[in-house]
Each structure stands twice: as structure tokens, then as C-alpha cells.
Amino acid sequence: MYLGIDLGTSAVKTVLVDSAQRVIASESRPLTTFSPRPGHVEQDPAQWIDATFATLDALKATHAGELAAVEGIGLSGQMHGATLLDASGNPLRPCILWNDGRSAAECRILEQRWPALRATTGNKAMAGFTAPKLLWIATHEPEIFAATKLVLLPKAYLRLVLSGEAIEDVSDASGSLWLDAARRDWSDAALAATGLSRDHMPRLVEGCAPATTLRGELARRWGMTGQPVIAGGAGDNPAGAVGIGAIRPGTAFVSLGTSGALLAPTGRIAANPDRAVHTFCHAIPDMWIQAGAILSAASCLAWIARLFGATEAELLAPLGLRPQAPSAVSFLPYLAGERTPHDDPAVHGMLDGLSHGTDRGSIVQAVLEGVAFALADCRDALADAGIAMTEADAIGGGSRSRFWLSVLVLANVLNVPIHRFAGGETGAAFGAARLGRLAVTGEAIAAVCTRLQRIETFEPDAGLVGAYAERLPAWRELYRPRH
Numbered sequence: 001m002y003l004g005i006d007l008g009t010s011a012v013k014t015v016l017v018d019s020a021q022r023v024i025a026s027e028s029r030p031l032t033t034f035s036p037r038p039g040h041v042e043q044d045p046a047q048w049i050d051a052t053f054a055t056l057d058a059l060k061a062t063h064a065g066e067l068a069a070v071e072g073i074g075l076s077g078q079m080h081g082a083t084l085l086d087a088s089g090n091p092l093r094p095c096i097l098w099n100d101g102r103s104a105a106e107c108r109i110l111e112q113r114w115p116a117l118r119a120t121t122g123n124k125a126m127a128g129f130t131a132p133k134l135l136w137i138a139t140h141e142p143e144i145f146a147a148t149k150l151v152l153l154p155k156a157y158l159r160l161v162l163s164g165e166a167i168e169d170v171s172d173a174s175g176s177l178w179l180d181a182a183r184r185d186w187s188d189a190a191l192a193a194t195g196l197s198r199d200h201m202p203r204l205v206e207g208c209a210p211a212t213t214l215r216g217e218l219a220r221r222w223g224m225t226g227q228p229v230i231a232g233g234a235g236d237n238p239a240g241a242v243g244i245g246a247i248r249p250g251t252a253f254v255s256l257g258t259s260g261a262l263l264a265p266t267g268r269i270a271a272n273p274d275r276a277v278h279t280f281c282h283a284i285p286d287m288w289i290q291a292g293a294i295l296s297a298a299s300c301l302a303w304i305a306r307l308f309g310a311t312e313a314e315l316l317a318p319l320g321l322r323p324q325a326p327s328a329v330s331f332l333p334y335l336a337g338e339r340t341p342h343d344d345p346a347v348h349g350m351l352d353g354l355s356h357g358t359d360r361g362s363i364v365q366a367v368l369e370g371v372a373f374a375l376a377d378c379r380d381a382l383a384d385a386g387i388a389m390t391e392a393d394a395i396g397g398g399s400r401s402r403f404w405l406s407v408l409v410l411a412n413v414l415n416v417p418i419h420r421f422a423g424g425e426t427g428a429a430f431g432a433a434r435l436g437r438l439a440v441t442g443e444a445i446a447a448v449c450t451r452l453q454r455i456e457t458f459e460p461d462a463g464l465v466g467a468y469a470e471r472l473p474a475w476r477e478l479y480r481p482r483h
Contacts, residue, residue: 001017001066001067002016002017002072002433002437003056003072003073003228003433004239004429004430004431005055005073005074007075008077008078008428009031009043009078010258011028012031012048012051013026013027014028014059014429015429016063016433017430017434021448021450024066025063027058027059029050029054029055031051033097037102039102040100040102041336042095042100043095043097043154044094045083045091045095045157046091048157056222064223067223068223069224071228072229072436072441073230073436074231074431075158075230076155076234076236077172078097078154078236079175080098080130080176081154082095083153084144085150086149087147087149089150091157093141093144099295099336100127100128101345101346102136103127103132103135103136106133106139107124107126107132110125110177111124111125114189114190118274120187120190121174121180121181121187121190122269122273123175123181124273124343126276126345127345128295128339130151130175131176131177134151134195138194148200149199151196151201152166152168152202153172153175155172155235156202159211159212159233162218163215164212164215167202167204167205168202168203168205169204169232169233169234170206171207171234171280171283171289172233172235173281174280178191178201179281181269181288184204184281186198205232206284207234207282207435208435209231210231211230211233211439212229212230213229214227215227228440229440230436230439231432231436231438233435234428235283237263237291239283239427239429239435241263241265242431242449243428243429243434243452244395244452245449246265247284247287248287249264249267252391252393253392254395256298256396256397258296259293259296260396262378262382262392264382264387265288266288267287269288270288270385275381276292276339277290277385278292278293283431290385290387291382292341292378292379293339294338294371294375295334295338295339296333296336297371297396298396299336300335300371301316301364301367301368303335308360315360316364323412323464326369326464326471327363327369328355329351329354329365330369330474330475330478331363331366331367332349334347334479335349340378340381341377341378344481346481347480348482350478351363351366369413373413373468375414376414389416391416391417392416392417392419393420393421393454394418395427395428396427411458411459411460411465412464415465419456421454422452422453434448
């Protein structure tokens with residue numbers, strides 16, 4: 001048996017997977033974020049531990065026998081968060097999250113200090129990444145910076161609590177701006193540019209490699225017969241790729257979670273940092289992922305549901321299965337700033353084209369379309385790096401909605417077939433379980449990370465493809481930088 005634990009932004013999800021790769025049970029516990037100031041987004045690391053332990057306690061109550069047989073654990077996590085620890089391993093402040101925009105000025109400083117940043121990391125310095133956050137801390141909270149002995153990404157902090165060891169995998173480390181992406185190792189020059197050294201960093205491993213073992217007292221708490229191996233694991237999107245078997249070039253996929261991304265595994269680095277394309281190491285050796293990322297995706301639907309006082313399902317039901325035409329309303333999904341292609345943490349969202357005749361359905365459809373158009377921007381940025389999409393798989397919570405997939409990105413705005421899997425919304429946790437298995441068994445990666453069975457394909461509708469293609473230039477004109 002194998003466990004996959006996905007430390008997301010809105011929840012911790014834990015799945016129990018057997019040797020036939022069947023999900024035997026799953027548990028989830030919610031997480032909350034808070035914003036002490038506009039543009040600041042933080043989370044208490046204690047929540048992560050409480051939520052993770054709650055999922056495992058619940059699995060013990062319902063599946064004690066299966067949990068006892070767990071041999072390997074894989075971790076997946078939200079990327080880029082800065083968790084600062086003191087000499088005793090205790091957090092010095094709340095974690096600054098991936099969608100926090102406070103460090104835009106520090107990004108400019110970092111690129112000036114280290115001109116080789118883009119060539120070495122494959123990324124542009126953006127406020128969501130980890131390194132600029134440390135420069136912000138050094139300037140605005142110098143006493144915290146001085147006391148910082150270890151900087152961990154969220155799932156590495158969880159692993160520290162579970163095992164007692166500070167270890168990170170190379171995929172998650174790619175989103176820090178401290179990793180040499182080609183060498184898959186920390187860059188001393190990158191660390192020096194933020195006043196840090198390797199002493200402040202966890203040990204690096206590949207995602208499918210054995211990293212450590214679960215603490216004995218925790219294994220006993222959950223009734224496990226041994227101390228399971230904990231794999232290197234992966235950032236959430238690389239883990240999602242492993243979960244659906246996207247481990248080779250030509251297997252593009254779209255992630256529709258709190259944020260969104262269009263991702264393509266590659267056998268080489270195909271960087272395009274000038275258009276804010278992200279370069280990450282994959283969770284398997286000798287592979288990378290190129291990604292266009294948007295900061296708000298399924299969270300846009302959650303936002304409009306709160307405004308209307310309705311559930312997301314209630315908003316989507318009247319829309320049917322396919323749109324008849326684009327909405328007369330346009331929506332910019334920049335509720336938390338934006339990454340690809342604008343790299344603009346200060347930009348805000350917008351609803352445009354409202355009239356007395358605008359109804360709820362028009363606004364809801366516009367929200368979905370706005371997310372789709374933002375992903376079309378990602379598609380075009382990836383194309384500039386030589387990555388062309390001919391089809392895409394969908395994962396994340398948004399993949400549960402058939403209307404979301406047919407309107408949204410997918411077939412009609414991106415003009416490619418979009419495939420849906422059963423259980424695609426738990427892809428990251430399932431991928432983490434696969435990495436936990438590989439760390440234990442040493443099996444061939446291709447034998448474990450097989451493609452999941454597609455349950456539905458959404459083909460582009462020629463009429464809608466043309467209508468959305470006509471709308472896209474006008475939608476892009478609505479973007480206005482605030483700086």
C-alpha cells in the first residue's frame with residue numbers, strides 16, 4: 001500500500017493506493033489563507049500539520065488494515081511558499097504563499113544583482129517565486145531574516161515534521177529561483193544574491209528517489225507495521241503529471257485548481273522567461289516541464305459563487321453542456337495579479353460589457369471564458385518556445401465540470417481536444433503515491449506512471465472556435481498594466 005499526500009492551498013488531500021493502483025480511500029481537510037495587507041497572502045504552517053494528521057487519523061479509523069500495510073509515502077505540495085525556520089526548526093512567521101505579490105521591487109533588484117538568473121534557472125524573477133520573498137524579508141523584517149536558519153517550501157516543512165529531515169525534490173526546488181535547472185542542483189550564485197548559502201537549504205533528491213522514512217512514533221500512531229519510506233515527491237503540477245502519466249514529450253495537460261497552468265513535459269529545457277514561461281525540473285530524472293501559469297483559475301468560479309450566494313454547481317447548471325455563443329460580457333481573471341505572459345502582480349480583475357440586459361448566466365460564462373482566454377495566452381507563450389499543443393488532458397478540481405471543459409479552455413478556446421479522466425481532480429495526490437511506490441520498489445518509471453484511462457473527450461466546435469478566436473484580440477486589449 002502507498003500513501004499520496006497533496007498539501008494544496010485550499011486543502012490537504014490524502015489518498016491510499018494499493019499495488020494495483022486503485023484508490024482505496026481518500027480524505028481531505030480544508031486550509032485557509034489570510035491577507036494581512038493588500039497583495040499579501042499567507043498561511044500558518046501549523047494548519048498543514050493539523051490537516052495532514054487529521055486525514056491520516058481518519059484513514060486509520062476507516063481503513064486501519066490498509067494503512068498498516070503502507071510501505072511508501074509520496075508528498076506533493078503547493079510551490080514557491082517561503083517557510084522560514086529558526087535554529088530549533090520552528091517557523092519564524094507565517095508562510096508567504098505562491099500568489100503573494102509583495103516582492104515585485106525585489107524581483108528587479110534580484111535580476112540586477114545576478115544577471116545570469118534567467119539563463120541559469122530558466123525563469124524570470126517573479127513575485128510568486130521564493131527568492132524575491134527572502135529579499136523582501138531582509139528589507140522589511142530584518143530581525144526575521146537574521147534569525148532564519150532554514151528556508152523550506154511547504155511540503156518540505158511537512159516532510160521535516162514527518163521525518164525529522166530537511167529534504168526537497170528538484171521539481172519543487174525549481175520554483176524557488178535558487179536551482180540551476182540544467183544541473184538540478186542549488187546555485188551558489190543564486191543563493192548569494194539573496195544573502196543565503198547552501199547551509200540554509202534542504203538536501204536535494206529526485207522526486208521518485210527514497211528520501212527518508214516516517215518517524216517511528218508517527219508510524220505507531222497510525223498503526224503501521226514498519227516505518228514507510230518517504231519519496232522525494234514533487235510540486236503539485238509535476239505530481240499531477242506523474243498521476244496522469246504525462247512523463248514524455250508531447251503529453252500536454254491543463255491544470256484547473258485554485259490557480260491554473262498549461263504544462264508540457266520536455267526532454268530538454270525550452271525556456272521562454274521573457275514571456276514568463278516557467279521552467280521546472282520534472283519529478284522524474286532527465287525530464288523538465290515548461291509551463292504557462294495563471295494565478296486564478298477555479299478560484300474565479302469560487303469568487304463569483306460567493307458574490308451570488310450560490311454554489312458553483314448552481315451557477316453552472318443553467319448553462320447546459322456547451323455554450324451557444326461567447327458571452328457578451330468579458331472577464332479578466334486577474335484577481336491575484338498574473339504571471340504568464342504579463343508578470344504583473346499589481347493587475348486587477350475586470351468585468352466589461354455589463355448592461356441592463358446582463359444576467360447571472362452571462363457573467364458566469366464570462367468568468368469561465370476569461371480563465372480560458374488567459375490559458376490561451378499561456379498556449380501562445382509556450383508556442384513561442386517551440387512547444388505546440390495538439391491535445392491536452394485536464395486535471396484539478398475544475399476538471400469535474402463538463403461545461404467548464406467544453407467552454408473553457410478547452411476545446412473551443414484552445415482549439416484542441418481536451419480529455420477528462422475519472423479522478424482527475426486528485427491527480428497530484430495520486431501522482432505522489434506513485435512516487436512513493438517508485439521510491440520503495442525501484443520499478444521502471446514507465447511501468448508505474450502509466451496513462452490513465454480517458455473517460456471523455458471534448459472536441460472543438462468549429463463555429464465556437466471561430467467566434468472565440470475573434471473575441472480573443474479584444475479581450476487582450478482590456479489588459480492595462482498598473483505600473
